[in-house]
Amino acid sequence: MKNWKNLLFYILVIGGFSALIYFITSQGSGLEAGRHVSSMTETSGSGWQHFKDSLYHNLSYPLGVLLLQIITIILVARLFSYIFKAIGQPSVIGEIVAGIVLGPSLVGAYFPEISKFIFPAASLANLGIMSQVGLILFMFVVGMELDLKVLRNKAHEAVVISHASIIFPFALGVILAYFIYKGTAPDQVNFLSYALFIGISMSITAFPVLARIVQERGLTKTRLGNIAITCAAADDITAWCILAAVIAVVKAGSLASAGYTILLAALYVFLMIRVVRPFLYRIGDLYATKEALSKPIVGIFFVVLLVSAWSTEIIGIHALFGAFMAGVIMPPNLNFRNIFIEKVEDIALVLLLPLFFVFTGLRTQIGLLNTPGLWELCGVVILVAVTGKFAGSALAARFVGQSWHNSLTIGALMNTRGLMELVALNIGYDLGVLSPEMFAILVLMALVTTFITGPALDLINRLFRQAPDETHLPDRTDKYNVLLSFGNPITGRQLVRLANSLTRKAKENSTVTALHLTPANELNLFNAPEYEKESFKLIHEEAERLKQSFTPVFRPAQDINEEITGVANSGDYDLLLLGAGKSVYEGTVLGKILGFTTRVIKPELLYDTIRGRDRIFSSGVFEERVQHILRSVQIPTGILIDKELHQLDRMIVPIFSLSDSFLLVYVQKLIQNADVVVTILDAWGTVRTNIELKEAIRAIGQAAPQNLFVQEEKVIDKRILEQQDLMMISVDSWKRVLESRSIWLSDTPSVLILKP
Numbered sequence: 141m142k143n144w145k146n147l148l149f150y151i152l153v154i155g156g157f158s159a160l161i162y163f164i165t166s167q168g169s170g171l172e173a174g175r176h177v178s179s180m181t182e183t184s185g186s187g188w189q190h191f192k193d194s195l196y197h198n199l200s201y202p203l204g205v206l207l208l209q210i211i212t213i214i215l216v217a218r219l220f221s222y223i224f225k226a227i228g229q230p231s232v233i234g235e236i237v238a239g240i241v242l243g244p245s246l247v248g249a250y251f252p253e254i255s256k257f258i259f260p261a262a263s264l265a266n267l268g269i270m271s272q273v274g275l276i277l278f279m280f281v282v283g284m285e286l287d288l289k290v291l292r293n294k295a296h297e298a299v300v301i302s303h304a305s306i307i308f309p310f311a312l313g314v315i316l317a318y319f320i321y322k323g324t325a326p327d328q329v330n331f332l333s334y335a336l337f338i339g340i341s342m343s344i345t346a347f348p349v350l351a352r353i354v355q356e357r358g359l360t361k362t363r364l365g366n367i368a369i370t371c372a373a374a375d376d377i378t379a380w381c382i383l384a385a386v387i388a389v390v391k392a393g394s395l396a397s398a399g400y401t402i403l404l405a406a407l408y409v410f411l412m413i414r415v416v417r418p419f420l421y422r423i424g425d426l427y428a429t430k431e432a433l434s435k436p437i438v439g440i441f442f443v444v445l446l447v448s449a450w451s452t453e454i455i456g457i458h459a460l461f462g463a464f465m466a467g468v469i470m471p472p473n474l475n476f477r478n479i480f481i482e483k484v485e486d487i488a489l490v491l492l493l494p495l496f497f498v499f500t501g502l503r504t505q506i507g508l509l510n511t512p513g514l515w516e517l518c519g520v521v522i523l524v525a526v527t528g529k530f531a532g533s534a535l536a537a538r539f540v541g542q543s544w545h546n547s548l549t550i551g552a553l554m555n556t557r558g559l560m561e562l563v564a565l566n567i568g569y570d571l572g573v574l575s576p577e578m579f580a581i582l583v584l585m586a587l588v589t590t591f592i593t594g595p596a597l598d599l600i601n602r603l604f605r606q607a608p609d610e611t612h613l614p615d616r617t618d619k620y621n622v623l624l625s626f627g628n629p630i631t632g633r634q635l636v637r638l639a640n641s642l643t644r645k646a647k648e649n650s651t652v653t654a655l656h657l658t659p660a661n662e663l664n665l666f667n668a669p670e671y672e673k674e675s676f677k678l679i680h681e682e683a684e685r686l687k688q689s690f691t692p693v694f695r696p697a698q699d700i701n702e703e704i705t706g707v708a709n710s711g712d713y714d715l716l717l718l719g720a721g722k723s724v725y726e727g728t729v730l731g732k733i734l735g736f737t738t739r740v741i742k743p744e745l746l747y748d749t750i751r752g753r754d755r756i757f758s759s760g761v762f763e764e765r766v767q768h769i770l771r772s773v774q775i776p777t778g779i780l781i782d783k784e785l786h787q788l789d790r791m792i793v794p795i796f797s798l799s800d801s802f803l804l805v806y807v808q809k810l811i812q813n814a815d816v817v818v819t820i821l822d823a824w825g826t827v828r829t830n831i832e833l834k835e836a837i838r839a840i841g842q843a844a845p846q847n848l849f850v851q852e853e854k855v856i857d858k859r860i861l862e863q864q865d866l867m868m869i870s871v872d873s874w875k876r877v878l879e880s881r882s883i884w885l886s887d888t889p890s891v892l893i894l895k896p
Contacts, residue, residue: 239501274492283467304536309528424471
């Protein structure tokens with residue numbers, strides 16, 4: 141009855157008001173008398189033509205154009221980022237190349253109609269403003285990622301190396317400018333401005349890119365890594381101060397008139413440090429948690445950022461310096477900075493920063509380098525840049541007492557330019573100091589110097605045969621060594637329980653190593669220690685409760701699959717334990733391009749899937765990552781499907797064939813070390829018909845007769861499974877069980893699937 145009443149009310153209300161609206165609009169047409177009102181029916185053309193005209197208008201509307209540009213840029217940037225990460229290069233190189241590809245050098249040259257449609261000349265101003273907003277947020281994050289305490293504690297060596305790595309290439313850049321000024325400088329630019337900009341373009345180090353490389357190579361906790369990070373931080377601060385002074389000189393036209401701008405900039409820095417910073421420190425101490433960091437508080441810090449950027453833009457030293465300075469003076473509380481970086485970084489790096497790369501690419505016209513002389517000049521510029529930065533850093537590091545290996549490594553790292561170089565080059569281009577040809581040459585220099593960093597580091601390590609990692613690992617010779625790899629801390633806790641059950645009474649003759657890998661692009665210098673602590677918190681608590689010692693290993697990785705495989709195969713491990721992951725997006729092409737997952741698509745995985753060779757687990761329980769690891773790891777591997785394994789007292793082990801006999805090794809260990817009661821289920825009569833297998837089981841049972849039972853059952857009874865804490869089964873048998881549908885995953889306890 142109630143439903144009928146609701147329906148009647150709905151019809152009366154909707155119908156009545158619709159009739160009222162129709163009546164008013166029909167009567168309102170009489171109000172048009174005396175007005176020149178055009179009617180759609182009077183205009184020429186069909187309804188389809190009107191629709192097409194409307195659609196074209198919507199496509200060419202500024203907002204529609206901007207949204208199309210952002211969609212195109214993000215998709216292409218993610219694609220090239222993935223490609224370059226796959227070959228071991230920083231993702232920033234892929235994003236820079238994506239910008240060049242979308243610009244006049246490739247798409248504009250060979251597909252001009254597409255280029256004009258996506259990037260019409262009238263829309264570039266909007267794109268430029270959006271990219272500048274992204275840069276302001278990025279420079280704010282860069283400033284926050286600088287740890288000034290590290291600079292103060294290690295300033296002596298770092299300042300010597302950093303300043304040498306600036307002055308040496310700066311001097312070479314000025315010398316180079318002397319010889320190329322007449323042929324490359326715009327007519328209206330004086331030599332001082334040109335020489336200063338060429339010098340600063342040779343001197344910049346990309347602190348964010350260097351920090352990521354240090355993390356990815358596991359150098360964060362080493363002395364070498366700390367020195368490199370500190371040098372880059374000091375270099376960043378110094379180079380930006382010099383760049384601000386250079387901008388002041390260029391805009392003023394002379395050193396004398398630039399003095400007033402520099403004095404005003406010095407006053408700005410004084411106010412930021414002495415007045416604004418104490419105020420922000422106080423707020424940071426009061427609101428250092430996510431719950432306390434409300435929108436009004438976040439608004440205060442964004443206002444400080446914007447006012448700082450606006451002030452430096454008005455002073456004449458560019459808004460980016462103000463954004464960088466605002467980040468530097470943020471409260472030093474690690475928790476606060478980590479929260480704020482997380483709020484800003486994703487929108488800045490994923491959405492807005494790629495716009496800057498494409499905006500730079502649209503300005504980069506490699507086609508202008510159309511003579512052998514210009515390409516020779518490009519080679520000379522790259523040579524001067526590499527020589528100045530690499531040699532200056534390496535020699536200074538050697539002078540302060542570093543080994544040749546460390547010195548050359550620091551030189552290679554400091555030669556990374558990346559995004560920071562592009563920022564400086566765009567400033568020079570906007571100021572009219574750099575010609576289009578010179579801008580293209582310097583962009584190529586930034587690409588090449590960033591690209592060669594990884595290979596240079598590999599070559600240095602091969603030449604000097606780097607000593608073992610400083611991370612202390614226990615002696616694993618003649619011991620039973622378990623490596624457990626986890627992504628989710630809850631899964632890690634369960635794996636520790638399982639490893640403890642395997643080694644509890646043999647701790648003197650066994651080791652447990654807990655490995656947690658995280659995508660390198662999700663870490664920054666501030667959240668890495670906290671992330672490591674949070675990742676191992678549950679594992680430490682569980683290990684303490686079980687009195688189980690273990691070695692934690694935490695490191696960022698570009699390719700988590702390959703890193704797990706490499707650690708397992710290269711270490712002296714006897715068993716790898718990991719959890720079975722489940723994901724909707726992981727393993728899909730769309731998910732990987734858009735960044736829904738950090739896993740990497742491997743061409744061989746795609747090929748195997750097409751050919752049908754990737755169907756190891758027909759139920760789809762395991763994600764692509766686990767399947768790939770099972771194929772690649774050369775040691776026994778256990779995959780835990782966790783269904784709240786709180787304790788391990790009773791376990792069932794189905795035996796389907798002789799190939800399952802290797803499971804007896806783990807049966808024996810669990811009985812000896814954890815007094816687990818094991819039921820061996822002779823599913824197909826294999827134990828009954830094989831004398832050797834039967835004797836092996838009898839030998840284990842004689843040592844602990846109350847802990848081992850054998851049952852012959854053709855079908856795994858659901859009631860038996862309900863009494864167990866764990867089912868241990870081989871990979872091949874698990875496949876048979878799932879294909880035969882003799883049991884469902886929902887019927888089982890936790891499952892440990894083992895590969896010999």
